[in-house]
Amino acid sequence: DLLVASHTDSRASDEYNITLSNNRAKAVTEYLGARGISADRVRLEWFGESQLINDCGNGKPCNEENHQLNRRSELVLEAFPDPTKQYDIPQELKDMDFCEPEDIFEKIQEEINDIPTIYFDFDKSMLRSVHKTELERTAIMLKRMPNLMLYIEGHxxxxxxxxxxxKLSERRAQVVKDYLKNRGVEDNRLESQWFGKTKPIHNCDEVTCTPAMHQLNRRTELRVG
Known part of the structure; x- marks a missing residue:
């Protein structure tokens, strides 16, 4: 089943934004229904402006990009949403021992293998918009899986x-850590390290590197454990 949780930015009144987030959740359901997904498989929640990604409330100045990240509907797959219902275990899970942490972790790894690598402009430690979107998904995943640790490595x-x-690689690791903390991920679940130029993807001391090769070296890598 699918959980649709809808939100607004912090502009307009609380009452208006509650209604607006409700309408956004319904719009997602209608879109899914038009594509053959039954409404009884979709659970709706709406929060108005009560769960902002970026704190733009109380007159705090925010650019349009930060407001945009607040205007969202989050979709979460729920494997067994009804505790009173008997579910059939998918074929690919039938051989798993759910009492064995290794089996569970292996399945989780398969689900999160699209965790992003964050790339940076030359001599910069600012997050690009595309990576902010990726980190939003990472934060949601971490909050849904509270036993996971995230290891952050700056380069x-x-x-x-x-x-x-x-020092630059430290800033690149820290900006990712700070972003996830601001999205509600606990500090003790985020472990950061930084390596400067000691662990390049491409060794540009030995070959002449193209701009694209330099770009692959300017990164913060994320992995879960």
Missing amino acids: TDQRGDEEYNK
Whole structure:
């Protein structure tokens, strides 16, 4: 089944935004229904402006991008939503031992193998818009799976001196960690490290690197454990 949780930005009144988020949730249901997904398989929740991604309330200035991230509907698949109902176990899960952490972790790994790598502009540690969207999905996943840890590793390309790049990679790891903390992920579940230019994808000291190769070196890698 599918949970649809809809939200608004913090502009307009609370009452108006509750109604608007309800309408957004219904619009998603209608869209899914037109594509053959029965309404009884979709559960709706709506929150108005009570669960902002970016804190733009109480007159705080926010750019349009931050308001846009607040205007959203989050979709979450629920494997066994009704505790009173008997479910058939999918064929691919029948051989799993659900008492064995290794089996469960292996299945979780399959579900989260699309966790992003965050790339940066030269000499910068600011998040690109596309990666903010990816980190929103990562934050939702982590909040739905509270036993997971996230390991954050910052890197640079090989231009510049060692000490400078070490600090730059630290900032790149920290900006990702801060973003996820601001989305409600607990600090003790986020472990960050930074490596400067010591772990490149492409060793540009040995070959002449293209701009695309340098770009792949300027990154923060995420992995769960």
